[in-house]
Amino acid sequence: MQTEQSEIDQSNPETLSNSARVKSDAVSAELYTRRKPRKHRSEMQLVEQAFGSLPEDGVETVLDAPCGVGRLCVWLAQHGYRVTGVDLGESAVKLSQDALRQRGLPGQVEIHNIMAMDYADRQFDCTVCFRLLHHFEKPEEKNRLIGELCRVSARFVVISYFSPMSVTALRRRLRRRVSGRPLKQYPDSLAALEQYFTQHGFRLYGEVKRSKILHSLQLAIFERTS
């Protein structure tokens, strides 16, 4: 995958470690605004179910990281959360700001590298990381990302991941074996995810129930224990 070089801090090795696999350029951001409506709706239903499972008290501030073009920011602001969105891409940040502003919704959107954010420890009640983890291949990258999401969250982390048992994951593994082409998505079991989160003082709070065989995209919620 290619990423527009002007939007990347070339001097920062942490930025470079993952941006080669996740697109942050203007064209990709624009394309993301035209995501298939059915897919978009089903993904937003997952988000709705995850947030619906959080306790009613005490979750006010939410960090949407990465926010992409702002679809979760919009949903969160519409549902009364005080939302901050962050993304590496300038275009994504601008589109997210526009998405909120055009709907008259409050919220802040900033450029940040999610691997090393400037926010204070436990600054937000909850962080949400949707459709990013599966782009990371190395366990140390996954751990770094999860550690940073946990660090800035006082209570919950909502995170999507790809099921290794899904039909799609199986098909991709077979294709790689036959064609030799490298994988672009890296699934994790829920148990593997729990191991990462345990290291950062979090435990599994719940998950959105859906078949791990039929659906690649899964959503889990972790809560702080210490």
Ligand SMILES: C[S@@+](CC[C@H](N)C(=O)[O-])C[C@H]1O[C@@H](n2cnc3c(N)ncnc32)[C@H](O)[C@@H]1O
């Ligand atoms: C697949 S999109 C998902 C965006 C959003 N969560 C959604 O579901 O609409 C991935 C986003 O991650 C951003 N991204 C990739 N690496 C990042 C990093 N290190 N820090 C912040 N954002 C990053 C990209 O710019 C892109 O907008």
